[in-house]
Amino acid sequence: MSNARTESDGEAPMPATAAVVNDPFERFEVWLAEAIKAGVSEPNSMVLATAAAGGMPSARIVLLRSFDSSGFVFFADHNSRKGRELSENPHAALLFYWAELERQVRVEGVVSQGTIDTAAALIGPLNGSLGLRSEQAGPVHGFLTQKFTKRAKRWQAVRTSQPGTWGAYVLRPNAFEFWQGLEGSLPVRLFYTRTGNAWRPYGLGGPGNHMGI
Numbered sequence: 001m002s003n004a005r006t007e008s009d010g011e012a013p014m015p016a017t018a019a020v021v022n023d024p025f026e027r028f029e030v031w032l033a034e035a036i037k038a039g040v041s042e043p044n045s046m047v048l049a050t051a052a053a054g055g056m057p058s059a060r061i062v063l064l065r066s067f068d069s070s071g072f073v074f075f076a077d078h079n080s081r082k083g084r085e086l087s088e089n090p091h092a093a094l095l096f097y098w099a100e101l102e103r104q105v106r107v108e109g110v111v112s113q114g115t116i117d118t119a120a121a122l123i124g125p126l127n128g129s130l131g132l133r134s135e136q137a138g139p140v141h142g143f144l145t146q147k148f149t150k151r152a153k154r155w156q157a158v159r160t161s162q163p164g165t166w167g168a169y170v171l172r173p174n175a176f177e178f179w180q181g182l183e184g185s186l187p188v189r190l191f192y193t194r195t196g197n198a199w200r201p202y203g204l205g206g207p208g209n210h211m212g213i
């Protein structure tokens with residue numbers, strides 16, 4: 001995504017009329033809520049891209065378990081390829097694609113391993129030990145918990161046969177891109193970059209694009 005900022009169409013200031021959302025997590029929550037409402041299949045599935053120390057990339061689907069301003073939580077086996085790659089190289093990317101809404105969200109950041117006993121957290125509420133402020137309230141978070149719990153029950157046998165190898169990971173973002181396809185017009189791309197705890201939103205595109213998404 002850092003390359004995208006140098007594209008020739010340049011960086012456009014956010015227009016005064018746009019519905020500027022300064023917090024990318026807020027925008028993400030709205031988009032996820034809209035994906036759920038639109039009946040998108042598996043709206044909390046996301047591509048997780050990792051890379052080994054040598055640079056070889058790999059990607060796969062994982063489920064978003066929860067998120068707040070400190071990051072995106074997913075569960076995985078520490079002994080899996082992704083687990084090994086994240087221990088060698090914590091830089092990773094997430095990708096959400098909601099075809100029905102012509103929307104894509106790209107997230108880049110650094111992954112750390114959660115410290116919780118995941119056997120409990122997989123099907124129970126998450127607690128603050130993940131670095132999250134707390135389990136979030138509201139319909140989107142209720143949906144994530146419910147969806148994930150349903151899926152996790154199918155993994156029950158795996159979890160009990162391999163205790164301790166299945167755990168939580170948290171990706172702390174340093175950049176977001178929100179991509180919106182538009183009928184009869186070029187897509188709109190909205191970027192957010194983080195400095196410390198502050199987020200800076202900006203749009204990419206020429207005159208006439210619609211930043212108010």
Ligand SMILES: Cc1cc2nc3c(=O)[nH]c(=O)nc-3n(C[C@H](O)[C@H](O)[C@H](O)COP(=O)(O)O)c2cc1C
Binds near residue numbers: 074
């Ligand atoms: C819809 C769907 C949801 C999945 N959710 C997860 C998940 O939450 N965690 C996980 O480790 N693997 C999940 N998988 C399986 C992964 O895509 C992948 O096959 C597996 O984790 C092994 O990946 P690796 O060898 O690259 O580590 C899911 C697959 C699909 C299709």
